Structures are given as C-alpha cells and as structure tokens.
Amino acid sequence: MIEHPPSVVLVVTDGGELVLVRQPRPGAGTKVLELPAGKVEPGETTREAANRELAEECGLAVDEWVEIGQFWAAPEYSTEFVRVMAGTVSGAAPADADEDEDIEVLRLAPERALAVLEDAGSVAALGLWMRHYA
Numbered sequence: 001m002i003e004h005p006p007s008v009v010l011v012v013t014d015g016g017e018l019v020l021v022r023q024p025r026p027g028a029g030t031k032v033l034e035l036p037a038g039k040v041e042p043g044e045t046t047r048e049a050a051n052r053e054l055a056e057e058c059g060l061a062v063d064e065w066v067e068i069g070q071f072w073a074a075p076e077y078s079t080e081f082v083r084v085m086a087g088t089v090s091g092a093a094p095a096d097a098d099e100d101e102d103i104e105v106l107r108l109a110p111e112r113a114l115a116v117l118e119d120a121g122s123v124a125a126l127g128l129w130m131r132h133y134a
Contacts, residue, residue, distance in 0.1 A: 001077060001078070001079065002077055002078040002079070002080075003079050004039075004073070004078050004079050004080035005039045005040055005041075005042075005080070006039070006040045006046075006080065006081045006082070006083065007037060007038060007039050007040060007049075007073070007080055007081075007082050007083075007121075008037060008038060008040060008046055008049050008050050008053060008082070008083050008084075008085055009035050009036075009037040009082055009083075009084050009085070009121050009122060009124075009125040010035055010036040010037060010050055010053060010054055010084075010085050010086075010087070010125075011035060011068070011084060011085070011086045011087075011125055011126060011128075011129040012035075012036065012054060012058075012060065012062060012086070012087055012088070012089060013086075013087075013088050013089070014060070014088070014089040014107055015089075015107075016109070017107040017108055017109055017110075018035070018107065018108055018109075018110050018113045018126075019035075019036065019054075019058055019060065019089065019105065019106075019107055020033055020034065020035060020036075020105070020106045020107065020108060020113060020117070021033075021034060021035070021036050021057050021058065021103050021104065021105055021106070022034075022103070022104040022106060023057075023101060023102060023103045023104070024102055025119075028118075031104075032118045032119055033106070033116055033117055033118045033122075034117060034118060034119045034121070034122040035117070035121075035122040035125055035126065036053055036054055036057045036058055037053065037121060037122070037125075038052075038053035038056075038057070046065075046067065046083050046085065047065050047085070050062070050065050050085045050087070051065075051093070052095070054093065055093035055094070055095035056095045056096070056101075057101070057103050057105070058103075058105045059092055059093060059094050059095065059105070060089050060091075060092060060093055061089070061090050061091050061092065061093035062087030062088060062089060062090055063087070063088075063090040064087060064088075065085045065086070065087045066085070066086045066087065067083055067084065067085055067086075068084050068085070068086045068128050068129060068131075068132050069083075069084045069125070069128035070082060070083045070084065071084075071124055073120075073121060082121060082124075082125075084124075084125040084128050084129070086129055086132070086133070110126070110129075110130065110134060113126060114126055114127075114130070
C-alpha cells in the first residue's frame with residue numbers, strides 16, 4: 001500500500017479556455033499534459049492547497065473555488081483521495097515553483113483538452129467539470 005496525502009486537481013478556465021500544464025513525470029519517462037494538481041500539505045485546507053498549487057505551477061489566482069467532485073486515485077494500492085476544484089482566473093499570483101519542477105503552461109478549449117490530456121486524474125476531473133459546466 002502506498003501512503004499518499006490527499007490531493008487536488010484544478011479545472012481552471014481563462015477566457016473560455018482551460019489552463020493546462022505540461023511537465024516531466026518520472027513514471028511516464030517524458031513530459032505529460034495534465035491539469036494543474038498537487039498534494040494537500042499538512043494543516044492546509046483544500047482551498048489553500050488549490051491556491052498554492054495554481055500559483056506555483058501557473059502563476060495564476062482564482063477568487064472563488066467550487067468543489068465539483070472527488071475520487072480515489074488508485075484505491076487498490078494507494079490512499080490518495082482527490083478533490084476536484086473548479087474556478088476562473090482572476091489575475092496573477094506569482095509564487096516560487098518547486099526546484100524540481102519544469103512546467104509549461106498552456107490554454108486549450110475544453111473539448112480539445114479532453115482529447116489530449118495524458119493522465120487519468122486530469123481526464124476524470126475534466127469529465128466531472130463537463131458534467132457541471134459544459
């Protein structure tokens with residue numbers, strides 16, 4: 001069993017497009033296109049984690065988050081519980097990225113994003129978002 005803290009996946013719109021990130025993932029051996037996401041740190045609320053991750057990965061801010069769903073990432077071997085948060089870009093939020101992060105920020109139309117996302121958590125989160133907003 002892999003002990004993993006809870007995490008957030010962020011479905012963020014900016015001018016009708018979704019904010020995506022492309023970053024290296026060791027398990028894939030290459031860069032992967034996904035939604036911004038990350039671990040909830042000890043003592044941090046889900047919304048605080050969402051704000052921090054979006055600032056660190058994308059340099060962006062959201063004024064109001066809505067939790068649109070949740071799921072277990074891989075319940076057969078991991079304790080990771082994922083909350084999906086949705087919001088609209090309200091401005092910039094500069095933050096220091098982690099030293100090991102090499103992130104490219106992109107924007108795509110939601111229907112285009114669904115066709116090119118490369119990780120299961122992002123696909124699941126976007127599916128939940130489409131159920132609410134598309």
